[in-house]
Amino acid sequence: MTAKEAVPVRESDRADDDFLLIEPTGFTPVQVEAGGRKLLFSPRALSIAGCLLLGLLALVYLLVARSLIFETQPTDADVSVSGLALPLGDGHLVLPGHYSYTVSAEGYLPKSGEVEVDSDGHSRHIVKLEKLPGHLRVITDPPVAVRILVDSDEVPSEHGLAKNIPAGRKRITILSERYLPFTREVDIEGLDNTQTLQAKLRPAWASIHISTNPPGATVTVEGEVLGTTPLSAELIQGDRLVELSMPDHKTEKIPVEVTAGVDQTLAPVDLGPADGILHLTSVPEDASVTVDGEFRGRTPLRLELASGHSHQLRFFKDGYSSVDRTIDIAAGVERDLSVDLSAVFGRVRITSSPENAQVFIDGELAGIAGQTFTLPARSHSIVVRKAGYEDYQTSIVPSGKLEQTVRAILLTAEQAHWSKVPAEITHGAGGRMRLMRPDARFTMGSSRREQGRRANEVLRQVSLTRPFYLATTEVTNGEYRRYQRMHSSSHVQGVSLDNDNLPVVNISWSDAALFCNWLSERDGLNPVYLTERGRIIGFDTAADGYRLPTEAEWAWAARYDRGAMRKFPWGDELPVQKNSGNFADTSAAQLVPAVLRTYSDRYAATSPVGSYSPNSLGIHDLGGNVSEWVHDLYTIGTGLSLRREENPVGPQDGDYHVIRGSSWRHAGLTELRLSFRDYGADPRNDVGFRVARWVNGETTP
Known part of the structure; x- marks a missing residue:
């Protein structure tokens, strides 16, 4: 075994040794052949x-x-x-961007829309689909043609099927011509489903038995002929008009109140003979016609007259004689009647003042005043005209039996204007006022030689031309308490001054002026007195409201007597005449230091306003009862001035106001004169006032 070969290790050897010895093996590198680059572009490489x-x-x-x-x-x-939207669970996976969507479901209207998906997060949308309308089939018992109402609106239906009713709870009403309405609440499912509604209908008629004397009359209800009497007919509930007609008889119309399911038998109807028909004409046309005293119209005219007895006809027209006729006409007969009316003329004499005015009759020039005109006996318009005067207009109906006269009093433009201005008015507190039209030049004050004269009665030349209204009596407690409810005029040693019909006293000049402003506002007029924080600071002579009379107006109204200027309320001489006014008489002896021993007026203090005779201008109590605040501030002149004062109103500034006239406290010669002047600022128990006002915009009489 070579060094490079591995030596097998037995299991027993493992036990003897702590580890195995690994021997290296020989390595031979792979030889790369030329052309290896071509493998990178092989199909397999590209696929990978x-x-x-x-x-x-x-x-x-x-x-x-x-x-x-x-x-x-x-x-x-x-x-x-x-777009590119991948389904993923309950939604879609999409790149950020703009997308269109459509949501649909069976039984619902599809819904489309657009959404924007951004890169910051996920997008969630709620879409609620609207149900498709539903359909309703109505089955009636008995089966009849019906009309279907949904929530009180009638919907199209065919053979009892109403289509396309929006889903939801609906009030369904079934109407049929001869049946009572049937109503139910129905939940319409929608989803294109058809539901069924069973409707048992109740009759809407009743059986009505109709009979006539004589029988055989044709019965007609609302244009439909039902048959002839006697007859039982089914009439729809409600107020019905039953018409009964028969040849040669009057047609009768009977109202019948029909209740569904309640049968009725009407009382027999007596049909009287038919009217006769009379066609009336006249020459000329448009004549009025009365039948038995009742106006029936104007010709040409068609009349229905009761047959079987005579009728009195009268034809009449303005300017023509009336014509009477007696007519008896048979039932169902038509006749013609024509009458000729004869013209009637009357004589009218027309005069004028001034003379020689032109006369226009019915818009045409007829002649000169002073003539007698023959005119048809009908209404005519008369106009009498003359240069420099207002037209006089009237109308007249001439009479053929007697001559009539028209007397035209022509007025200048100024006279015509003043004829339209009321001679008397009533102010808002209830007092009466008379129109004063002074065209006066007079001297105020008194001569130094006049007995009883005071130094403040300096003579002044005055021209008074501005028309005004002046109260006929002093303001009473009752009238003043409409302005100041809690005012009390008090009493004098137990004698009351506070009754409603007594003149108001214990008021200052300012109190009187503020009452005038209140009265102006009440009557919709412009206040005369200028105020600031409740104080009088001046006056406006252009205002048309109520005010106190100026001193010149008071003096003229008190003294003027048919062109002369009187000295005392009763005349020019003493003693005091009977019923002249309320002065300090014997009945006031316990209240005042001096009295008129030979005069009695029946009142210890103030008397009810208007208790004594008025002066020649119709004004009461300008002397006696209470002295009166007037408009002017108090001043004293230095002597008779040659300059004439035009409608003086006094200065704007001063400390005291003028008081004019005597009162229940006065018995002396000085105070009883109408030239007597006093002044003051504070309330007194014998000083009251009356109101005046200028006529709107007028400066000359």
């Missing part, structure tokens, strides 16, 4: 390389790809994804 490449690509795909999972309802739906 291709597998390696595919494996590498598959590895890259697995590393880059993301899962795209669809959760579907129903769960067994088929999912189709566009």
Whole structure:
């Protein structure tokens, strides 16, 4: 055995030795033959390389790809994804990118969409498929043609089959022409399945027995002829109109309330003789016609008249004599009747003031005022016109029996304007106001020689031309408490000043002015008095709201008497005349230091407003009862000025306001005069006020 050969080792030798000795063997290198490179491109090598490449690509795909999972309802739906998408369990394995998908299942509408898969994570989508509509077959007992309503909307049906009903719980209503509606709640399965609904229908009619006197009348219901009386007919439930007709008899229409399943026997219907037909014409046409006093229309006219007795006909038309006829017509007969109406004329005399105005009749120039015109006895439009005056318009119906007269009083444009302005109004608190249209130039104040004169009664030349409304009475407690509910005018030594019909007192000038502003706002007018934080800071003479009368307005309204200026409320001389007003008389002796011993007005303090006769302008209590706040601030002039003041309203600034007129406390000659002036700022128990307002936008009478 050579050194290179292996020596077998026995098992017994292993026991004796700790390890085996391995001997090297001889090595002979493989000799590579020329042309070995060709083996790299052999089919086998290429196949192996291709597998390696595919494996590498598959590895890259697995590393880059993301899962795209669809959760579907129903769960067994088929999912189709566009592009390279490998099914993997419940989803697909796809590279990041944009994909289209389609989800479909039997019995459902397919659903398609698009998804975007990014490289950041997996994509999961929920897709719920809509069930296909279902179908419903309706089987009725008895078998009749039906209409099918689904949730109150009628759906197409053929032989009781309604197709394409959306899945879900539906309210199904079955309608048939002669049966009551049948309604059920049905769960429509959908999925293109057909369900069956059994419907037992109940009759919707009742048997109605109809009879007439005489018998043999034709029975018609809603245009359908059912037969002749006596007759039993099945009528559909509801309100029915039964028409009964018979030759030469009146047609009767009987309302019948039919209840399904409830049979009825109607009371016999008496058919009276038929009306006669009368065709009426007249010359001229459009004549009014009455039959037995009842208006029936205008010619030409077709009349139905009860047969068997006479009728009184009257034809009439404006401008024509009426014509009467008596007619008796047989049942079912048609007749013609024509009448000729005779024209009737009347005489109308038309005059005007001023004279020589033009007269237009029915829009045509007819002549000059002062003439008598012959006109047809019908309504005519009359217009009387003259340059510089407003037209006078009226209408008249001439009479053939007597001559009539139209007297036209023509007004200038200004007169016509003022004729439309109310002579009296009522303000929002309930007081009445009269229209004042002064065109006055007068002297305010009093002469130094006048007995009782005070130094503040300086003569002033005043021109008063602005129209205004003035309250006929002073503001009462009741009226003022609409503004200040808790106001009390109090009392004098137990004599009340606080009754609703007594003049309000114990108020300041500012209280009175703020009442005027409240009244203006209540009536939708512009307030006169300007305020700031509840204080009066000025006034606006352009405003149309309520205010206190100016001193000039008060003086003119108190003193004016048919062109003259009176001295006292009752006239120009003492003593005080009976019923002249509420002054300090004997009944006030316990309340005031001086009284009129020979005069009695029946009231110790204030009296109800309007208790005494008004002056010539219709104004009460401008002298007596209570003195009155007026608009003007108090000033004293230095003497009679040659300059005439136009509609004065007083200054904007000052400390005191003017008080005018005597009161229940006054008995002296000085105070009883209408020229008496006082002033103040604080409330008094004998000072009240009345309201005024300018006529909207007017500055001249």
